[in-house]
Amino acid sequence: MSTLPWIEKYRPKTVDDISYQDEIVAVLKKIISNDTGEFPNFLFYGPPGTGKTSTILAAARELFGPELMKSRVLELNSSDERGINVIREKVKTFAQFTPSGHRSDGKSCPPFKIVILDEADSMTSSAQAALRRTMEKESKTTRFCLICNYISRIIEPITSRCSKFRFKPLSKDILIQRLSFIAEKENIACDRDTLVTLVNCSEGDLRKAITYLQCASRLKLESGCIKSSDVLEIAGILKDDVIEKILDTCSTGSFEKVEQCVQNLIFDGFSCNQIVTQLHDVLIERHDLNDAKKAIIFEKIACVDNDLIEGADEYLQLLDLLVLIMKQMK
Amino acid sequence: MSLWCDKHRPKTLNTLDYHKEQADQLKKLVHSEDFPHLLVYGPNGAGKKTRIMCSLKELYGPGVEKLRIERQQFETPSKKTIEMTTLASNYHIEINASDAGIYDRIVIQEMIKTIAQTNQLDAQTQKSFKVIVLTEVDKLTKDAQHALRRTMEKYMNSCRLILCCNSTSRVIPAVRSRCLSLRVPAPTADQIAMILKQTCKTEGLNLPQELANKIALKSNRNLRRALLMCETAYVAHYPFTNDQEISEPDWELFLRETARQIVQQQSVDRIVQIRDRLYELLCHCIPADIIFKGLLKELLTICDGQLKPQIVEIAADMEHKMNLGDKQIFYLEAFVVKFMSIYKKHLEFSLAGCI
């Protein structure tokens, strides 16, 4: 039968288990142990896979105990309907029930409820506007915790009503530590090299790293040890020599060759964003390009990255970029 | 009376002709304890849907092939009803969510919720989950993709998603991180030629190697297209000859002629004529980004090497803006006009240099 995804299985259960986010853990621990119940509205933001949702869930579990959690915590996220009406109805009704101060296991339970709004940056701005007054009005009995990746997508009036905490991307050591722990528990053979590749591929996102690990282990069932190349293929990352070949083609100065190269890349199905990012990383270290040329190239790379997100055609954008690199390399 | 590309589509993972190592991995995956969400991506005609169907068959057996068309209705918050056509079997359902346009988020949420909440009837013999196949995921709005991500986590127990798209650039990273990505590259020209020959053999026809190679090259590494071209060639003229003409789609010829006209004369009158031609293409449902690419390709073959970088830049810029805007004809025209003005200047400049 279906096993739990490892990201759920190994989610931290207490606030102490959260790795690397020292400031917010300090604040939360104070609040949890503090009986005056001063709990502000929170806004957790930061790159994905750094522990935002896990943190507030762990804090809620510690505050309310596992049984009361269901009645004291309302979790809403983008998969649920979240236009204006949901905010008005669901949140308002939930916020209006007065909670008791007792817990079945005898510990004191703070007299408020928590509404967790996950992926808040995808709420429409009118839904966010409806939220602000609700936050103010129901502040006696309810606290809000908004979670998002980009704080700029949350309207200013809301961010000024919350205590903001940025979740930092996790350091490589923490990631390696956590991954080895999981690999051991799941009986996966995985050498240090592979772990380092995993960490490099995931860029500080623990969820990504664990998912890659799980995927790799699925594809390698009988054959035992997971290799670095497996991880690269799963992550959709191009091998270094492919990138080198692209740059060599650009340096030939032949338009036709560059055109053919782009065509082949598209045929191979690689994600254009991935190609652009990897080109960027390699070009940073190149010494044969002076700063002025680098400046032009990287400006173009940033534009292409944006245009791709806005939906432009991959072939045209990639061709445009490589042609520019070719011009600069002459 | 089905086309060759449908008739001879491989039905099981064992009978796939290329990317065999990937087929092996898929098989392992299917038989493993937990089947993950999948994101299958690659260029057109590379075989993504084929592989998905094969995997489904491996998962559930032949019952998967009994397909029926269903129509489902969804109600949006603004009280509008959308009707969606889906393809379903007892074990899976296939939707093209981008058909719903701006309401795709609603469709996804409702659809996945309903399916996830209905349980399998016979729990012993079947897998405990259903599969939802979502095609053209890269055309989904960002809203719909956000709706997808948490849904994927929440309903992991009762359903699995197989997402299919051309490129992962437009799929948000959060969705990508929740799936196992499978890259399906386009087959090489040799592989295509081999498949063409095999298909013809099964049909009892004799396809000479040279013709097979010719078709494979012209098909742009798109297997579906190659098979269609081959079938057209068969209908046009059998027995096959090596120097047989392979017909190109008429819109491609039209584009080539348009490009030729652009290069021939740069004037306001000519622009008006080109506009008519562009409208003609748009009316025949040729997608605007294909017009862009096609036009660019033709113009690049005709114009001077010096101008190429500039023209590519303009094309990329206009195409990008076209995606943000509403009326495609504006951007197509803008591109043509810009090209004309650059080309004309260049001509005058080089002529002046010669004198």
Next chain:
Amino acid sequence: MALPWVEKYRPKSLNELISQDSIIETIQRFIKNDQLPHLLFYGPPGTGKTSTILACAKQLYTPTEFNAMVLELNASDDRGIGIVRDQIMSFASTKTIFKKGFKLIILDEADAMTNDAQNALRRILEKFTDNVRFCIICNYLSKIIPAIQSRCTRFRFGPLSDDKMNFRLDHIIQAEKVDITEDGMKAVIHLASGDMRKALNIMQSTHLAFNKVNEENVYNCVGHPSKNDMLSVINWLLNDDFTTIYNRLIHLKTLKGYALQDIMTEVSRFVQMIEFPKKVLIHILEKLSDIEYRLSNGTNEKLQMSSLISTFIMARNMSEFKPKAITA
């Protein structure tokens, strides 16, 4: 009571409101002469708009009359055109028996109302002036249709001045016994940029996390780049070569967890303080806004950071630009 400080210390009477003195004076005069017009309060958040009208209402009506005479609708309530036609209309058109004078309708966060609803509103504004006064509150004046703007007297609530904020914050610091240093206070006020609510939130979260509210803790808590770090960044951008700047910036970002957007806000502030030749300044500011736009689309921070470096490299190569070390 477990209240955030923002709610606990919300001003309850007009005297407690800081800043906006001229506005309060004017309104008090209106009330005294019984000549209160329709009001339109606009301005950035945290400047006292809602508090002002609530305090006015408390002054105009006794607590018992309050519910009958005041209707408060904000963005969390349904304010579509249906509600305008029904609820607001009926409230506006009825007179209460025992109280002379007008009723008050407060429309908070009015920029979230649709244009249709606003259009339906303007007729009510005209028709029932003798019976009811409207107070419309919004952040962005441009979101209110001109027809309504012309029927109201507009009051702009500007960002609060530093010493006014200081004054009010001192009062709260005493009440809550906050251990705050002078540079901590400066940091709080600087980061708040005239928004009282923001200042209180920052102070409260720093107090909760670190007990001592000094400059370092404030910046740490908010995740904003510290002044020293920003000075280093500007120095690198103006002097070093591409690869060096890039590696240093990446190191700083990972170490301190700064968002590129925050770094850029500070960079743009610094840039305006340095004396660049005009052309260079224009170039930099233009490119900074482009990068900010791209970031808001969700692009890769690494790539946009390189583009930030590109901007400065290109600026350095322009005209007779002489890089120098910045100290102040």
